[in-house]
Each structure stands twice: as structure tokens, then as C-alpha cells.
Amino acid sequence: MFGNCFTYLADGQAGTFFETHQKYLDIHLVLENEEAMAVTSPENVSVTQEYDEEKDIELYTGKVEQLVHLRAGECLITFPEDLHQPKVRINDEPVKKVVFKVAIS
Template sequence: MVVSDFKNLHRYDSLNPLFKKAFDWIQNTNLISLSLGKHEIQGSDLFVNVQEYETKSIAESFFEAHRSYIDIQFLIEGSENIGWADTASLSELEPYNPESDFHKLSGKAKETVTIGGKIACILFPEDAHMPCLKASEGKKAKVRKICMKIKL
């Protein structure tokens, strides 16, 4: 997992051939004006999902992991916590679904980070993550998030 301010994202260009295009898109797009739903940048290889939801407690949450895509997650309104653990340290709740590239897992977070403002979180296949968690004083809050998907 990498946590970075937007201004430093280009330091990671060499980690994946699509990262430069993804980071340029982040820097050059009016993020607030994006409608909810899926927006393709380069077909199924690079796209974003714009979401709105209310943050939740750890008890209401679970870990997820992906094998075919890297996630870059950041908020354009509000803030949230994301729990992190290595996938090898967790238990399977549901078998991996290759069609949705989704693996539901359970266990305890090793770290928790807060994203919001101009902070992005880059999550690789070994980075199980528990997104959508309450960040401020344990209160639920409405957030607007972009989850960018980058094909491996």
C-alpha cells in the first residue's frame, strides 16, 4: 500500500505502465464535476468508479482484495479511514470471484490510514483493504469517492 499526496503521485510512475496516464488524469480532471458511476479512461484497462455513501463502523465492514486490478482510492468530498492488512494474514469470508475481481476477507487491520483532501491510497493485490470507515470522532459522514481501477 502506498499513501501519497497528489503532488507526489508521479514518483510512482515506474511501478506500472498505466500509472503515468492515471496520475495525469487525476491532475487534469475536474473531479468534482464527475457524475456517479463508471468512467472509462482507457477501456477496461483503466477506469474510475465515482461513488457516494455514508461511512460506517468496523463492525459493519469487511476486508476486500483484488487480483486483476490495482486500486487508487481518494475522496473528493469528506474523509474516511481505510483499514489495511496483508491478504495472507486474513481469513476468507467468500471465495474469490474472478468475474468481479473481488475477494471478501475477515480479520484485524494492521494499519489504518485516513484519506481525504489530496491524499490517495494505492492498493496492490496483496493489500487487503477495509474502506468506507468512519474517520472523524466515530461519526458517520457522507463522502464522495473515486476508486480508480488499473489492470495488472
């Protein structure tokens, strides 16, 4: 397991891209401020970038099924098959967050 810490101004609009992974599950933990995560099902998306093994990511566009609002201290766990879109803007304040990557094999 390892973690990546980010500080950014969330800029995404829900549905602009989704991602999946094959090697890791993600634990998205918001440390400061808030953001939304869009989630959806496979039948709602089209692949825009084939799986990149080095970066462990495949990208999609499609329809949002649900928005999950994450506030400071809250987390969302996404498994490899879970289509998710981080960085959906809630407000104009910077978000500080850590994403823990947990190997699944």
C-alpha cells in the first residue's frame, strides 16, 4: 500500500471522464474542504483511452449514475471494476486529499 497526497482546485464536471484500475483499489480520503465523486455502471460509458498498464488506468466518458459528496474526514473506496470520477467541484476552495493505493493481487 502507498498513498499519494494532492492539493488542487476541483475542476471536473460530472461525466467528463471516468476511470478504472486493474492492479489497485483506491481509498480516496478528503483531508480539507470537499469534493464529489461521480460513479456509474459499465453500460453507461464508452472507452476513451485503453488500459495503460504502466499507469494502471483506463478512461471513459459517459452518464453519471450517482454523485458521492465527500467532506473533510470522509472517504470512498473504489475497487478496480468501479467506474469513478474524482475531482468533481463542489465549491471554489482547494481540496486536499490523499489517495491510498492498495494492491489487489
